[in-house]
Amino acid sequence: MIKLRSLLILFLLLLVVLNLSSCATQKPKLVLFISIDQLRYDYLTRFSKYFGDGGFNLFFKDGANFTNAQFKHSVTKTSAGHAVISTGTHANVNGIIANRWYDQEQKSSVSSVGDDSFTLIASDRDGRSPHYLLAATIGDELKRSNGEKSKVVSISYKSTSAIMMGGKDADAVYWFVDSLFTTSKYYLDELPNWVKDFNSSGRIKSYFGKTWDRVLSDSVYSIQGTDDVEVEDGEWAGLGRTFPHTVDGGSSSITESYFMAFRFSPFGNELLEEFVEQAIFNEKLGQRDAVDILWVGFSSNDWVGHLYGPDSHEVMDMVIRTDSVLEKLFDFIDKKIGLNQCTIVLTSDHGIPSLPELIANKNNAASPGRINREMVTEAIDAALSEKFGSLGSAESWVSYVSPSNIYLNRIALQKKSLSVSEAEQIVLPVLSDMGCFHALYTHSQLENGEIAGELGERALLSFFPGRSGDIFFQVKENWIFHGPTGTNHGSPWKYNTHVPLLFYGSGIKPGFYEEAVSIADIAPTVAHIIKVDMPEEVQGKVLEGALK
Numbered sequence: 001m002i003k004l005r006s007l008l009i010l011f012l013l014l015l016v017v018l019n020l021s022s023c024a025t026q027k028p029k030l031v032l033f034i035s036i037d038q039l040r041y042d043y044l045t046r047f048s049k050y051f052g053d054g055g056f057n058l059f060f061k062d063g064a065n066f067t068n069a070q071f072k073h074s075v076t077k078t079s080a081g082h083a084v085i086s087t088g089t090h091a092n093v094n095g096i097i098a099n100r101w102y103d104q105e106q107k108s109s110v111s112s113v114g115d116d117s118f119t120l121i122a123s124d125r126d127g128r129s130p131h132y133l134l135a136a137t138i139g140d141e142l143k144r145s146n147g148e149k150s151k152v153v154s155i156s157y158k159s160t161s162a163i164m165m166g167g168k169d170a171d172a173v174y175w176f177v178d179s180l181f182t183t184s185k186y187y188l189d190e191l192p193n194w195v196k197d198f199n200s201s202g203r204i205k206s207y208f209g210k211t212w213d214r215v216l217s218d219s220v221y222s223i224q225g226t227d228d229v230e231v232e233d234g235e236w237a238g239l240g241r242t243f244p245h246t247v248d249g250g251s252s253s254i255t256e257s258y259f260m261a262f263r264f265s266p267f268g269n270e271l272l273e274e275f276v277e278q279a280i281f282n283e284k285l286g287q288r289d290a291v292d293i294l295w296v297g298f299s300s301n302d303w304v305g306h307l308y309g310p311d312s313h314e315v316m317d318m319v320i321r322t323d324s325v326l327e328k329l330f331d332f333i334d335k336k337i338g339l340n341q342c343t344i345v346l347t348s349d350h351g352i353p354s355l356p357e358l359i360a361n362k363n364n365a366a367s368p369g370r371i372n373r374e375m376v377t378e379a380i381d382a383a384l385s386e387k388f389g390s391l392g393s394a395e396s397w398v399s400y401v402s403p404s405n406i407y408l409n410r411i412a413l414q415k416k417s418l419s420v421s422e423a424e425q426i427v428l429p430v431l432s433d434m435g436c437f438h439a440l441y442t443h444s445q446l447e448n449g450e451i452a453g454e455l456g457e458r459a460l461l462s463f464f465p466g467r468s469g470d471i472f473f474q475v476k477e478n479w480i481f482h483g484p485t486g487t488n489h490g491s492p493w494k495y496n497t498h499v500p501l502l503f504y505g506s507g508i509k510p511g512f513y514e515e516a517v518s519i520a521d522i523a524p525t526v527a528h529i530i531k532v533d534m535p536e537e538v539q540g541k542v543l544e545g546a547l548k
């Protein structure tokens, strides 16, 4: 009898040991990637004392916090940033050089997610697909190895982030267009009933006329300076320059302008979070035998940041409210799946510079400024017309200027029997004299790798032959490529490249990690946790120090 009992105890002990060891090697049930568009790293330190327990603090208390994670590329734009996050490669491999570029064959600018072959469902806006993305995302690789067993779903307010994160083989990719969540026929033939129900629920219209005011007492926001700054963009969709902001699109009834005001407010994130909960519930994400991936892109932070800048009361309020939205999402996931069953990654696609006029007020020596497409085009037109003769009043020597690429007009060059390099010899010194560019590189210099230095390396990572322009530029520090109000990202300076990189949950060793790491390290690190092979071309590395 005693023998039998000790055998039974031994057997039970063995079961416990086996169970423990399988826990240690267990893969998460859900990998949740969160990208908060335009979230600078310093927001997390500057506003941390206003955060609750369960949002950003989930990572600070029990997660891994990489305090020096940066994008390594030059063109710090939404599509490019999200492609780095999801693929672990840069534009020189994945082809996503910016949000838009110029296609010499189509003779027009194209969107990084534009595709006329795949129309949207329930919307007549331009078609979308990931066909310009030339590298596999971690979700694509998971689907390749696990097939139907694993689900990959990507959700964002913007198509650029949703598609770049979801990649080619996601089961579903949703983004918001005008007044509804939709997708393109590339991903689905029809919207699932739960999405249709969400769209017809009247949720988005219920915010009409709501007031966006500071969530904490006004005095708390004085760390950001004054609320009213002249060069904030107060004209957008009737939002105005100062608190409180009324989200009605400047009209007494619901118009297109209301939907613009809505997404430029914290209510955009609230709606997205509700949609994400519905996706987890209806698609049963993290509730099967294999690992699922869910990408979530909060976009409203970016839109607010563009209008008011990083030193505004509005951006501070957005970050504090985003913390609450995260807490709500994490609570939901904890109840539905269990947070300890998940691996969560939080990062951003780029940062943002201060309004140049505010920099000038603080530091005259910084000599900040603004340039725009028209100024660049006018300077090139004047120089080339003076040298080679006018093209006629309606024509320009320039086909397109994106935030980092200048595309010369090939038809105009042909008309004057000029080569691209002959034109460049005239254009480059003129651009240089404008005083706003840190560096100017020609397409052939980049193609031949005739570039040196850290910023030169960044330019090379943002270069893709055929998609990049004839001339690539980097604006000087504290300069922005933008209109007369608000601010913009896109340059290779630290305020654009330094973003949060936070990990939590299954497979993660908590702690603060100060070494310099790349955002391209995210995909290979998570691939290691869920035991998925990433392709050879991946440029990031596994962050082994933060792994259990």
Ligand SMILES: [Zn+2]
Pocket (backbone or CB within 6 Å): 038, 078, 302, 303, 306, 489
């Ligand atoms: Zn932006």
